[in-house]
Amino acid sequence: MERSFGEAHQRAFAGLSGDWNPMHMDARAARRTPAGFPVVHGVQSMLWALETLLAEPVPGVIRQIDADFARFLFVDDEAQLAVTKRTDTEIRAELRCKGARISGYTLRFGALPAASPFAGEAGTIAYDAARTDPLPLGWEEVAAAAGTVSLGPDPVETYPRLCAAIGRARVRGILALTRLVGMVSPGLHSTFHRINAKIVEDEAGVAEELRFRTVQADERFQLVTIETAAPGLRATVKASRRAPPTAQPSSDVLRRDFRPRPASGRKVLVIGGSRGIGEVTAKLLGLAEVETFLSYASGHEDAEAVRDEIAAEGGRAHVLRFDALADPVPQLSALPDDLDSVYFFATPRIAMRGGAGFDAALFRHFCAIYVEAFGRLCEALAARGAHPVTVFYPSTVFVDEAPHGLAEYAMAKAAGEVLAADITRHSQTVRVISVRLPRMATDQTAGMIAQEMPSTAAVMLPLIDRIEGSIAPG
Amino acid sequence: MTDADIYPPLTDIMRDVLMQDDLELSPELSAKDVEGWDSFKMIEIIMAVEAQFGIKVPSQQLDKLENVGDLVKVISERAKVAS
Numbered sequence: 379m380e381r382s383f384g385e386a387h388q389r390a391f392a393g394l395s396g397d398w399n400p401m402h403m404d405a406r407a408a409r410r411t412p413a414g415f416p417v418v419h420g421v422q423s424m425l426w427a428l429e430t431l432l433a434e435p436v437p438g439v440i441r442q443i444d445a446d447f448a449r450f451l452f453v454d455d456e457a458q459l460a461v462t463k464r465t466d467t468e469i470r471a472e473l474r475c476k477g478a479r480i481s482g483y484t485l486r487f488g489a490l491p492a493a494s495p496f497a498g499e500a501g502t503i504a505y506d507a508a509r510t511d512p513l514p515l516g517w518e519e520v521a522a523a524a525g526t527v528s529l530g531p532d533p534v535e536t537y538p539r540l541c542a543a544i545g546r547a548r549v550r551g552i553l554a555l556t557r558l559v560g561m562v563s564p565g566l567h568s569t570f571h572r573i574n575a576k577i578v579e580d581e582a583g584v585a586e587e588l589r590f591r592t593v594q595a596d597e598r599f600q601l602v603t604i605e606t607a608a609p610g611l612r613a614t615v616k617a618s619r620r621a622p623p624t625a626q627p628s629s630d631v632l633r634r635d636f637r638p639r640p641a642s643g644r645k646v647l648v649i650g651g652s653r654g655i656g657e658v659t660a661k662l663l664g665l666a667e668v669e670t671f672l673s674y675a676s677g678h679e680d681a682e683a684v685r686d687e688i689a690a691e692g693g694r695a696h697v698l699r700f701d702a703l704a705d706p707v708p709q710l711s712a713l714p715d716d717l718d719s720v721y722f723f724a725t726p727r728i729a730m731r732g733g734a735g736f737d738a739a740l741f742r743h744f745c746a747i748y749v750e751a752f753g754r755l756c757e758a759l760a761a762r763g764a765h766p767v768t769v770f771y772p773s774t775v776f777v778d779e780a781p782h783g784l785a786e787y788a789m790a791k792a793a794g795e796v797l798a799a800d801i802t803r804h805s806q807t808v809r810v811i812s813v814r815l816p817r818m819a820t821d822q823t824a825g826m827i828a829q830e831m832p833s834t835a836a837v838m839l840p841l842i843d844r845i846e847g848s849i850a851p852g
Numbered sequence: 853m854t855d856a857d858i859y860p861p862l863t864d865i866m867r868d869v870l871m872q873d874d875l876e877l878s879p880e881l882s883a884k885d886v887e888g889w890d891s892f893k894m895i896e897i898i899m900a901v902e903a904q905f906g907i908k909v910p911s912q913q914l915d916k917l918e919n920v921g922d923l924v925k926v927i928s929e930r931a932k933v934a935s
Contacts, residue, residue, distance in 0.1 A: 446871065448888055448890055448892070448893070449890070470871070479887055479888050482871050482888070484871070571892055571896075572896075596899060598911050599895045599899075601895060601899070616896070618892075782884070
């Protein structure tokens, strides 16, 4: 049983569930999250899995549905569903993608308990059906959140078997759980981890809504346990509040705290200059009075915002699209012939390792950018003429440290370093400076446990001074 | 609190969180040996351990937990502090 979820499925599911969190819907917003790319709603893949499992006869009445969402499933990626255990009382199944476990599901069968009353006072949040804007709650608000979420439309056309098995109202209740987590609490910056949903006896005369309240909140991990009640359903969910997108310092803050040496007259291309390390580098170059061309692959508006900020501080910057995977020759033709330096911050789409061992496909995925695209770019720069150009290649301390799960990434960067040395040795015009950068605070390094990391500007400033300034590189 | 007091409830917690009914714990067992034992599962294990044993694991100790043996040691030490 295999399938993928595309953009159209995402939109249809958002309409049905009311979960329009941009992490699922908006590629530009998703790239500012640790996932880096739009992610399929965990409840969407779960409901598909349940619908698929119910195509076969089951041993009784479903009394409990448990799901854990261990990894992100990206939009358009193929996922496989497999039953891992089947007894008279339960069915367990797993969803996998590229060999890695995405989610686990358990269906338990037996008699339904009576509906327990939902404890607690009425909450303060009432999130109504019409809303499509996720609440940007702070931690204190998430930790104390309680209220109601309205239920969405009839899901019987999408989930006919599940509706027949547990009733439409309960499926609507399950759909409201993703709306709760993705739109209300934790809301905008949320990650859904687990559902334990008890099916209880039918309830007459209760409001068609999901009531919820946070019952446990751990600030260290920004993790909450939320108890919920909908007609015929009592579910406990676990979700965390992600760190909001990492805001890199603005040009005026950089001007105040860092003083790049003036290098006016130089012309520089920053590939991947719309966010993260590339964004800070472009801003510092702007402050160094360098004419900066900053490129983006998909974040056009982000790149324009960086350009405008540089211009507001008196710098000269231009925006262009540059796809590192495509032929660089025509893409470079729009740039001046006397380009002095190029900073190569192109990154591939975030990808995950398949199983526990070496993942050759993942290694090739990283090499496509960090080795092949980089090599093509240097060749294209060398072919442009006699003007000498310095290329900055950001390697990583992971080459030394080889942390668990990042071997393929570190290996590709190590290969890039060797290529950088080779290009410098043989080229008349291109000199590559590669530096093993420490882990810095960016969207992709934002984790659940806060870690002390050096500021990007503090790391990049001496390198920019070295490349653009009077100190001879090397 | 001895290791013999810690292992049975810890086994229940880890079987529940990792959804593996036949998981057997040993001091050397670590995340690389058990599929699905990722950073979030580790957080769930810590939170369940804290509730079960009435302790609080300081954040700075979390990064140092390499295997079940380390976790048992931390539980034992923190339980002493708590009593």
